[in-house]
Amino acid sequence: MITLTGGQGTDWLKQLAASGEGESPLGCMQCGLCAASCPLGDAMEYPPRSLILRASSGQLERILASPSLWLCVSCYTCSKRCPRGIELSDGLWPALRDRAMQEGFQPPAELQETFQNVFKYGNTLGKSPRQRLDWAKDLEVRVLDLSKEPRPVEVLWLVGCYPSYYPRNQVVTRAFARILTELGVTWGVLGAKEKAIGECDRMFGEEGLFESLVEENRKLLDRQEFEKIVVLDPHAFRALQNFYPRFGAWYPVEHYTTFLAERMGQLQPLVVKPVEARVNYHDNCCAGRRCGCYDLPRSLLGLIPGLTTVEMSRNRDNALCCGGGGMWLDAHIVAHGGRRLSDERVRQAAETGADTLAVSCPYELSRFEDAAKVAGLEERLKVRDIIELLAESMDLGERSVV
Numbered sequence: 001m002i003t004l005t006g007g008q009g010t011d012w013l014k015q016l017a018a019s020g021e022g023e024s025p026l027g028c029m030q031c032g033l034c035a036a037s038c039p040l041g042d043a044m045e046y047p048p049r050s051l052i053l054r055a056s057s058g059q060l061e062r063i064l065a066s067p068s069l070w071l072c073v074s075c076y077t078c079s080k081r082c083p084r085g086i087e088l089s090d091g092l093w094p095a096l097r098d099r100a101m102q103e104g105f106q107p108p109a110e111l112q113e114t115f116q117n118v119f120k121y122g123n124t125l126g127k128s129p130r131q132r133l134d135w136a137k138d139l140e141v142r143v144l145d146l147s148k149e150p151r152p153v154e155v156l157w158l159v160g161c162y163p164s165y166y167p168r169n170q171v172v173t174r175a176f177a178r179i180l181t182e183l184g185v186t187w188g189v190l191g192a193k194e195k196a197i198g199e200c201d202r203m204f205g206e207e208g209l210f211e212s213l214v215e216e217n218r219k220l221l222d223r224q225e226f227e228k229i230v231v232l233d234p235h236a237f238r239a240l241q242n243f244y245p246r247f248g249a250w251y252p253v254e255h256y257t258t259f260l261a262e263r264m265g266q267l268q269p270l271v272v273k274p275v276e277a278r279v280n281y282h283d284n285c286c287a288g289r290r291c292g293c294y295d296l297p298r299s300l301l302g303l304i305p306g307l308t309t310v311e312m313s314r315n316r317d318n319a320l321c322c323g324g325g326g327m328w329l330d331a332h333i334v335a336h337g338g339r340r341l342s343d344e345r346v347r348q349a350a351e352t353g354a355d356t357l358a359v360s361c362p363y364e365l366s367r368f369e370d371a372a373k374v375a376g377l378e379e380r381l382k383v384r385d386i387i388e389l390l391a392e393s394m395d396l397g398e399r400s401v402v
């Protein structure tokens, strides 16, 4: 799909156009809106506008060899702003990175390690598949492992790598299990059989690895009977909705914010305990800019008694990325003159007087908590997933470990 094995200059760009990723880059009018809106454009040797100019003038090799190729965090701002509808973030950048690796240019070490983890262990953290269900140990609600006990369910929950393994995220994962159960939904997970969806691999040019994950996941999912898939990770949502169907792997899928917002009537009488918090919601780049899901997360927060919301000046389409799409590139970005966007985002949140930064993407919890520490804001600004806030108001036990 995005793997373009040969060609130079405009030929290569024509191949990309034919792959169906947005409008043809050959229509670029060099207006520079993409580069001007890129949060890391200043640090890039080749910002998006320049990528097209250089590629079309036969300088592909220079782009492929540049550290600049690994500075983009896939925030989708350039694609959103391009008046010609050119798909930079999800088209041009992954294709260039894929080509770079084919030509023997190695990605930054952290990203290589992530690819290897996914290849060897099926998850980005390099953990044993046997530990996939560790989050559910001693949980008081039943977690049905459909890979061992297949049966028809309403919801097949693909838990995701960070929510399965990362201790801070496991708090949210357990809370979601309780909420699903409280709502009376029949649900199950794939336990040790679950594998990464592969969106980070696709975004960062490992198209071959992504395609093999699609195939493995397709086999797993085709064995199950379910009404819909629910995911906590908006990157996984985006991949399942947009990229899996290109390989014949189509499944009804919802991000958890949509799933819960569809059940607002059921949630309303359960969300009773006041949560005294002044909350910013951070629009993540996948559910937000890519999929236009801005109101549903805010509606869920609006259900919670005692909670008030306040907006950052950069919100919705214009929200600053947390850098989490490129979280494996932090060290590389800083080493090449860029900055961690999460550090800037927590300062923007604190400026509003909020005491809580609410998120709906598993990557953001640890990123923002770390950024709050770096900025000396950890006493003033808590980072909590919307699930945690709902669970607290529903009096569903375990609280955040912040």
Ligand code: SF4
Residues within 6 Å of the ligand: 027, 028, 029, 030, 031, 032, 033, 034, 035, 048, 049, 052, 081, 082, 083, 084, 085, 086, 088
């Ligand atoms: S915004 Fe679109 S048309 Fe303008 S320079 Fe960037 S890619 Fe070209």
Ligand code: SF4
Residues within 6 Å of the ligand: 034, 037, 038, 039, 040, 041, 048, 071, 072, 073, 074, 075, 076, 077, 078, 079, 088, 089
């Ligand atoms: S996706 Fe975001 S970080 Fe990457 S080039 Fe576009 S605006 Fe810059």
